[in-house]
Amino acid sequence: MIDTKHEIVFHPEKCVGCGLCYKACFVDVIRWDEENKKPVFKYVEDCEHCFYCESVCKRGAIEVKPNYASERLLQHFDRYR
Amino acid sequence: MKTQVDRKTLSTDVLIAGGGVGGLTAAISIKEIAPELDVLIVEKQTCGYGGKANKGGGVLQYFDLTKMDPWDFVKYHANVIGGFLGDQELLAKYVSMNNHMLDKLTEWGAKVPKNPDGTYNVMPTGPATAIIGVDLDITLKMRRTAEKLGVKIIDKVAITDLLKKDGKIAGATGFSLLDGTFYEITAKAVIMATGSQNYRIGSMWGSGRGDGIAAVYRAGAELRNVEFGNFAQLVRVRSHNEVVYGENFMYNAKGEHITKNFLKEREPDISSKAIREWYWAMTNGTGPVHLRFDSPQSEGGAPLSRLWDRPYGQEFWRLNHERAAAVDTDTEVCPLLIGEQSPIKVGHDMQTTIPGLYAIGDASYCGSAAPGAVPAPPGRNRGSGILNAVFAGISCAESVANHAKSNPLPEVDKEQIEKSFTRVFAPLERESGCTCKDVIRKVQEAMGPMEYSVYMHADRIAQALAIVLEAKALVPQMKAVDFHDLLSCHEAEAMVLSAEMHYRAAEMRKESRGWFLREDYPEMDNKNWLKWIIVKNVDGEMTFSTEDVPIEKWPVKPMA
Secondary structure (H helix, E strand, O other), rough: OOOHHHHHHHHHHHOOOOHHHHHHHOOOEEEOOOOEEEEEEEEHHHOOOOOOHHHHHEEEEEEEEEEEEHHOOOOOOHHHH | OOOOOOEEEEEEEEEEEEHHHHHHHHHHHHHHHOOOOOOOEEEEOOOOOOOOOOOOOOOEEEEOOOOOOHHHHHHHHHHHHHOOOOOHHHHHHHHHHHHHHHHHHHHHHOOOOOOOOOEOOOOOOOOEEEEEOOOHHHHOOOOHHHHHHHOOOEEOOOEEEEEEEOOEEEEEEEOOOOOOOOOEEEEEEEEEEOOOEOOOOOOOOOOOOOHHHHHHHOOOOOOOOOOOOEEEEEEEOOOOOOOOHHHHEEEOOOHHHHHHHHHHOOOOOOHHHHHHHHHHHHHHOOOOOEEEEOOOOOOOHHHHHHHOOOOHHHHHHHHHHHHHHHHHHOOOOEEEEEOOOEEOOOOOOOOOOOOOEEOOHHHHOOOOOOOOOOOOOOEEEEEEEHHHHHHHHHHHHHHHHHHHHHHOOOOHHHHHHHHHHHHHHHHHHHOEEEEEEHHHHHHHHHHHHHHHHHOOHHHHHHHHHHHHHHHHHHHHOOOOHHHHHHHHHHHHHHHHHHHHHHHEEEEEEOOOOOOHHHHOOOOOOOOOEEEEEEEEEEEOEEEEEEEEEEEHHOOOOOOO
């Protein structure tokens, strides 16, 4: 998936700086700010809405809001119908 | 060069590119038999979290070897799934090792559910076959096991090129996604555990971008079964969530159960005929296609996740199902390409045609020939994805260890390294050009539509290949803005390569077999096509040849 418009809502006040979300991201959307011990959501346009970052955050600091319509199915619906 | 990066020089006995379940299995298995060898895993994301085993259904195939002979499954597989294109000896070995692999995974920390009496808690899928759940922290547990055994791990470094010396493997180069540091790694043996090619289209949470396949191709190793990298899955049109086994419940707009048109009896998994049926419905005016489940239990996915107690995975699946349910206001489905080209040709010890270079897991599943004429994973064989990676990781260990012990550390060829350095950073050097996404979009347009990549015809193959070649023309113009983008450029180039190989080989195979489906050649042709198509880079030229399947030496043969 490319050019997605998923939204990642981050609540810094809940974050304890464990870094699990950074490790969990398999598409390099999340980078780690070592100085502030906080994630940086740097490449959100590459997010594949797997929810792994949200799943591993036990403090509820991350919420992924998927925009499924921004993902391309790549079928020629307009030609078929 | 304007790109200023640090350079790091490393050496190791064994280099493993990719820290998913396959790479971790190989690392642990090598350390178990040869603890004195240095083993280094280089993972482009984070080892233990990357790869696919921790993002799927968490299912392992189970064979009750007290009730069945492995060759019973091989016979069934050749006839129903693999279309006689599979390496029967290798598949028999895989089945034979089933219980051993489950025991090893448990020993390495994976949570495989057991009954109070110590037997595995399996869900039967046939008289002697079953599936068993595994929790999704499987690779995290295995990373810890690997580290305890002394395996070294470097995260966030992408392997880009393979180095050779006198025809043998000599190491690899790579760069850091974080700061661009260029890695020159000398190694006696290299294992590619880099996953398949998914073209960044359908998820199934696959991170395989084919960059490992491309590196192996550039190094001159042979590839096999490239035309079977076109797996597609029915997904819900709104959430794009896959509906495993949804093909059994397809209805057209007239309310007709169209599954009956292509399925005479229950089959092991989705077939390309289901994709064709969807395409026909959409083009003959009887679409769209909806699913109608005959019972809540038959609705794929969610119930399976609740069968076993798997707390780590259950949170992951819950989020996926809940968010999807919020938009799935109806049950319309369509196919989505997952791809899964896995073509690095390997022998039974997982060695490629370059001595000392190995490929395991999704990188070489079809290339090993074990699954026959189907895209793998899953190869119409649910639960075989993780276990094939474990199988390949264990199977390569002895040969890798022997190779590493019997060969000296190769001398570094400076010219090869500098050539790689220039190639790797070229997109950052360009002042202007296109983006990697311009290239990826085109490849996706060529691979995504079902009538191009799955339900094929010579005319449509030609159309799709023309789009791929437009993408190929853009490759030398790709401009990267940072190291994250640089990786995407290399992945885009690999996608172009995979797509071109797919369509050129698909054009050659003038028949239908297994998953491979051509409208213009609808019959299986055992007279002319009991053959594997081999792809090889010869001095920059993509060359194709065929190799006869040695069906005469195996017990299961086609009827005609």
